[in-house]
Amino acid sequence: KQEVTQIPAALSVPEGENLVLNCSFTDSAIYNLQWFRQDPGKGLTSLLLIQSSQREQTSGRLNASLDKSSGRSTLYIAASQPGDSATYLCAVGSSNTGKLIFGQGTTLQVKP
């Protein structure tokens, strides 16, 4: 059974730092991996989706990488800003049904 883990559970950094969020999964036979952002009391917003055949995806200051063989993905945030403060979740799709298995998230605080 696929399990998705995100460490650390919480992270606090000063504004301007580059940072990396980690996601690991137990079964390398994945269909895709998605990163989401969740603001307090809100739903999830899709940030990046990496297909199983891809190694990375970029959107603005965000870069997500995927290493299936080691069961790991990272989300790199460049030049962090207070507006980046949120919970970041990764989710693994194991088939083309669209179903996802989520990690528990990393709560990021960027201090001005």
Add this chain to the structure above:
Amino acid sequence: DVKVTQSSRYLVKRTGEKVFLECVQDMDHENMFWYRQDPGLGLRLIYFSYDVKMKEKGDIPEGYSVSREKKERFSLILESASTNQTSMYLCASSPRTGNQPQHFGDGTRLSIL
């Protein structure tokens, strides 16, 4: 932009009531999902649907049922609400092809007293 609308942001119901949570999407997506989110447990899939009148159980279907009579609408039903169903409920939709992101509503914070 895809919009997924959940009918209520906050809802308070009593134990034993039948509760309906409604979700509507405006992008003609085939797939729709219901999750619950609890501290320490993360997001867990309750049910999903890949077409009208089609449904499949997720990881925690007990105590819940769903209805999808129209493509744009997916309803979650708590047959007889219990206090352990107090939670944040999130609806999502995506196209049939698996390599498309899921789009989420803003959630319904449900309290069962």
